[in-house]
Amino acid sequence: MNKNHRVPSNRTLGAVEVKSKFGAEFRRFSLDRFKPGRFDEFYRLLQHMHRIPNVDLLVGYADVHGDLLPINNDDNYRKAISVADPVLRLFLQRKEEADYSAFGLDSLTRPKKTVLAAMLLRPDANRKKPPVIISLPRDFRPVSSIIDVDILPETHRRVRLYKHGQEKPLGFYIRDGSSVRVTPQGLEKVPGIFISRMVPGGLAEGTGLLAVNDEVLEVNGIEVQAKSLDQVTDMMIANSHNLIVTVKPANQRNNIVRSGGGGAASRSSGHSSDSGTSFYGYSSPGTAVATTPAHIIQNFHPEELESDEDDEDLVVEVDGEAVPIPRASSASCTIPFIPRYVPHLDLRTTNEALASRNNAGSLGTLSTADRSLEGRSLEEDGTVITL
Amino acid sequence: MKRFRRHGQESQRERIKQELYGFNKTVEHGFPHQPSALGFSPSLQLLAIGTRSGAIKLYGGPGVEFMGLHDENAAVTQVHFLPHQVELVTLLDDNSLHMWTLRAHHGVSELLEIGRFTLTGPPGAPPSVTCVTAVLAHSSGDLLLLGTEGGHVFVVKVPGFRELEERNISLEKVTNSVPEEYGGRRILEHVESLQENPVNQRQVLIGYGRGLMVIWDLDSQSAIKHIPATQQLESVWWTEDGGHVLSSHSDGSYCRWKVAGDDPQSEQEKSEVPYGHFPCKAISKIIQLPTEQGPPFLFLSGGMPRASYGDRHCISVIHSKTHVALDFTSRIIDFFVIRDGPGHTGEPSALVVLVEEELVVIDLQTEGWPVIQTPYLVPLHCSAITCSHHVSAIPLKLWERVLSAGALQNTHYSKKPWPMTGGQNLAPDPPQRDLLLTGHEDGTVRFWDASGVCLYPMYKLSTAGVFLTDSDPNDNLNQGTEGEWPPFRKVGCFDPYSDDPRLGIQKIHLCKYSGYLTVAGTAGQILVLELNDEAAEQTVEATVADLLQGQEGFRWKGHTRLEVREEPVTFPPGFQPFALVQCQPPAVVTALTLHSEWKLVTFGTSHGFGLYDYQQKNNVLVRCTLNPSDQLAMEGPLSRVKSIKKSLRQSFRRIRRSRVSLRKHHVNNAAKLQQANARLEAELAEMELAPVQRKIEPRSPDDSFTGLVRTLYFADTFLSDSSHNTPSLWAGTNGGSVFAYQLRLPPVECRGEDPVTAHPAKEIQLMHRAPVVGILVLDGHGSPLPEPLEVAHDLARSPDMQGSHSLLVISEEQFKVFTLPKVSAKMKLKLTAIDGSRVRRVGVAWFGSNRTDDYGESGLTVLTNQGDLHVVSLPGVKLQVQYPCIRREDVSGIASCVFTKHGQGFYLISPSEFERFSLSARCVVEPRSLVEVPSQTPSATLPRALPDGASVERRYTHCFYKSSARRVMEHALLNDESEYLRNNQTTLTELNLNQLQHLCE
DSSP states (O other), X not given: OOGGGGSOOBGGGTEEEEEEEETTEEEEEEEESSOOOOHHHHHHHHHXXXXXXXXXXXXXXXXXXXXXXXXXXXXXXXXXHHHOSSEEEEEEEEXXXXXXXXXXXXXXXXXXXXOGGGGGTOTTTTSOOOOOOOOOOOSSOOSEEEEOTTTSOTTOEEEEEEOTTOSSOOOEEEEEEEEEEEETTEEEEEEEEEEXXXXXXXXXXXXXXXXXXOEEEEETTEEOTTOOHHHHHHHHHHTTTEEEEEEEOXXXXXXXXXXXXXXXXXXXXXXXXXXXXXXXXXXXXXXXXXXXOSSOOBOOOTHHHHOOTTXXXXXXXXXXXXXXXXXXXXXXXXXXXXXXXXXXXXXXXXXXHHHHHHHHSOOTTOOHHHHHHHHHXXXXXXXXXOO | OGGGXXXXXXXXXXXXXXXXXXXXXXXXXXXXXXXXXXXXXXXXXXXXXXXTTSEEEEEOSTTOEEEEEXXXXXXXXXXXXXXXXXXXXXXXXXXXXXXXXXXXXXXXEEEEEEEEEEOOOSTTOOGGGGOEEEEEEOTTSSEEEEEETTSOEEEEETTTTEEOGGGOBOHHHHHXXXXXXXXXXXXXXXXXXEEEETTEEEEEEEEETTXXXXXXXXXXXXXXXXXXXOSOEEEEEEOTTSSEEEEEETTSOEEEEEOOSSOSBOEEEXXXXXXXXXOBOOEEEEEEEOOSSSOOEEEEEEOXXXXXXXXXXXXXEEETTEEEEEEESSOEEEEEEEEOSTTSOSSEEXXXXXXXXXXXXXXXXXXXXXXXXXXXXXXXXXXXXEEEEEEOSOOHXXXXXXXXXXXXXXXXXXXXXXXXXOXXXXXXXXXXXXXXXEEETTSEEEEEEOSSSSOEEEEEEEOGGGEEOSSOTTGGGOOOOTTOSSOEEEOOOOOOOOSOGGGOEEEEEEOTTTOEEEEEETTSEEEEEEEESSOEEEOOEEEEEETTTTXXXXXXXXXXXXXXXXXXXXXXXXXXXXXXXXXXXXXXOOEEEEETTTTEEEEEOSXXXXXXXXXXXXXXXXXXXXXXXXXXXXXXXXXXXOOHHHHHHHXXXXXXXXXXXXXXXXXXXXXXXXXXXXXXXXXXXXXXXXXXXXXXXXXXXXXTTTTOEEEEEEEEEOSSOSSOOEEEEEEEETTSEEEEEEEEOOOGGGTTTSOOEEEEEEEEEOTTOOOEEEEEEEOTTSOBOOOTTTTTTTSSOOOOXXXXXXXXXXXXXXXXXXXXXXXXXXXXXXXXXXXXXXXXXXXXXXXXXXXXXXXXXXXXXXXXXXXXXXXXXXXXXXXXEEEEOSOTTOHHHHHTOEEOTTSEEEEEEETTEEEEEEEESSOOOOOOEEOOOOOOOTTTTSOOOOSXXXXXXXXXXXXXXXXXXXXXXXHHHHHOOHHHHHHHHHHHHHHHHHHHHHHHO
């Protein structure tokens, strides 16, 4: 054990507290924030700390969004150090038994439960399948993905848009229209919902997976047939933090062709492959592996439908502590709750707004004690909430 | 979860659901929208109203009502009951005739359409030949005479609608029988009126549009007499003794013709223009009825001097020396007179007038001809309804006090009972007393007895007296001065004109135990009222609540605050205001709640919310919820609406300017016009190209009106620690925020002096930011907390304070249950994410099982923006049932919906009608009434010449059906032999089918 591990985190001291987990073992140590050194030194330090000198490791860390991101080069190592706030939490895996699918969005906080709602999307969710490995995600986040390729007809595409609570608009419009369906009575014209317009620079356009005139078939697993334009709009908005739309692309030439039963190859990432990197400006193209698709071809994880990670409400108690609402233990899910450091990117702005509103609208009957209480809480900086 | 539940449990739950929930639209309360026809059956004592939308409604004694709807979406133009039958015929403006009957089924009558018919003329005839303009239901009960636009009269056998071609009275037959000298063979025009001779049912008078009237003998198929009127005919009345005919004309005159005697041409006895000298409008209908001793009653509709009173809607009643022109506020549709006596042939007792917006009944036997209060068909919209509030299970004491306060307001009504007595009301007495309160645009609140089928007006409260307005409250009551001609008398209560829109009532809350009422209005005024049985003179103190709290950058462009009368005002017995809060800025009040136990009122607008202590008459708390970036809320609702005066002035200027510019720039115009046209075309093309589309964008914190307070709630719960419950106030906003305040109330003994305080305790920001439409605290058992004073009055179980409470926040998109006192999410139902619908209205209701009396569940009744009704279980927030109820396009219907505490609800189907619905299987209020075939008078049962046997048979089976149905019922009641009943019913239905087949032939 490192003797430094009890030193409280303090940015001004320039030390980054590190908590490293390998199997069931934890190690705590600290690093110099300003001189983190090189990745291979760091890698050797880890092997040393855990006393596993000859084990090939896969190093990952939990970023502020609760995502597990890999550390495998100098750049993402430095990034990891710089964003550690205040603890850098590392997760080590043996390379040979590494679970690559663990990397990516929400992977740390996602409850590992089978939820039946997902049956809507994947009737055969229980079938265990080896995850498709394209390559390791870098320290950027997916903005979109094509999911459930193996179970959808080739003419359909299920697209997931990751909003990440960012300010960037989803950026598309839908309209009413009519589509032709094959029915037992022959071809029939039925009303349908179509994408009518893309907002330039919006999330939807950036993915390249949705296009004008694509027919929307489902929203988060629920068929839109027989629903009105306004209903579908409201459904999409209600699911906007984690929107999964199944479309029938107007352009059927870019469809994914399935090879056999198992692994599907991506032919769809196409022209939008660099959209993710360009948005997250801190990724370094130089060190990135040559083929970096922005879309992870994966299957839909049923529990994500129920996932609340982007849906947590904010509670401000009178004593100034503001916490995202944790799931109560009495809730239907039984897995232990993994606390998150920051629930949401845009919480900061919200809270500031709340705070300023509190200040501006001074309560008529608020005692001075209360006000000072509020004042004190405003200075608190333990969590994101700056009340 | 579904998967793990055993099948048995599932079906068990389904069974319980069936016992708890059931959807029915039960009654339409109020006055039918756009009535277009009126009919009356003296023998059944039923009146029928047809509407422009094709509905037909029958009303008898209070509680007896039936409704039918024509499949065609065409207006009903005429309604005629077949004399001494339970059938009636309707004529639609698509020229189709429909036969309806009241058929007993399980001891309750139902209104059924049993046949339809359209006249077919000879081949090649123009459509006008068969276009029906006049209908006579012959007193024999099986003949229908149809006068047409082409001037023919067709004779049709009913109820089967079979044309009796040989008996038709063609125009040729009539013209041939009229002497040449009559106007030189003028065109007779359409048949305007058909009247039967009251003393000789063989004689029928045919009145043609041009004025000629012919008395036709149905037996000899020839004209007996003709009446050579020369003015355009409007209506005809055959006096009861059969000796005279009255005709009314388009020039405002009426004539009396003597028809007794053998002279083929009648003489004019009298011609009069009642409002004469200057040109008059037509008299559209004339009725004369005799009295036992003394002169007859004469009723005329219309006939007013065209220039001076042409816009009045009048019916003149002339009896002896009394002459009154009843002046209605809306157009007269039709009227009839009810007569006394066993055969309904005695003295005229009441005049029933259907005008476009209400039904007015005038007592003709009481001095001064007062109006009789109607038990149904009351115009809910006498001033536009702006909000409604329902209170279930009113304590008897409050009920009686409200009734007595109302009785003092209704002294000008006649004491006579409702003259219409048809049918028997078999509906069980309502289990409880329910009040529906409607707020109106003119600042009144009306109290309705909503316990049963009849929505009966109980009491009217006016809040306008508290304020200084331009209007004089006595303005509308100015009666005609002595000696005025015509002798107008205003009748009816429909008065849609509001002098000051700021007076409009927006929110109402009544505490049924204490009799405290709070109402809030358009200009941010909140009145607290108390029920007082004595009149009182008092000044209402106003307290201003500054909701902005120093928020900067605000500019209110809306209306100003109402000015309060500073001198004492006399308030009549009833609810009397004693406290007034005025919000600043004076925006419309969007949420209001009263807690009578704590003596607190809380109110919210688009700017914030406040808490007012009505015992000490001061503000306890004011909180601004305004988002500084929300420009719309900052400027006020009326910023975009110019005053009428201003816009009128501007448009005049624009006209003037355009005239000037036209003259000036005559030369240049062609080029400019072309340019403008091109631009317009391009715009149009663009509009056509761009379809209706919706942007997919999550709500942002900067959206408009995020600070608007949607809901306010008082609860005694565990706000800060789990061992001590405290009073608390909860507020939810449009932006998905919930604010909770802990309240400290001084002990009762010093409640009058020590201040009430409020301390902020919690704030919740829903991440999905949807407007919070409801907040509810559930006790340890998961049931909603009772209302204030409910427990004190032993009317509710006291809440469970042992188990932990939970908080239910209902947003437009989700139902979320949180734990208390530490707020953490427990359960939720994401309605919008799975269904695409949003919560518009929500209520808490108790659903009792219809199988056992002791089982029941609490639930949320929910109306969505799709017009669907849901029941959501408590505390599990699971969707239970869903029923489509309102068209989703009917925005005002959805917005007007109000739920009761027992699973019923009301919504406006038109400005004047509430539809009542029930979601509960146990609690259903619907009309159940029986109308029996009138016992036939000897004259009507005289053997009739029936031309063909088939029809005799049909008539017979029909009678058999009815009589046997009654016999069966009696039998079943006596012996309870259900088997017998069932057997008979099958035979009866078979009979029925046969009959229908006959009818269709």
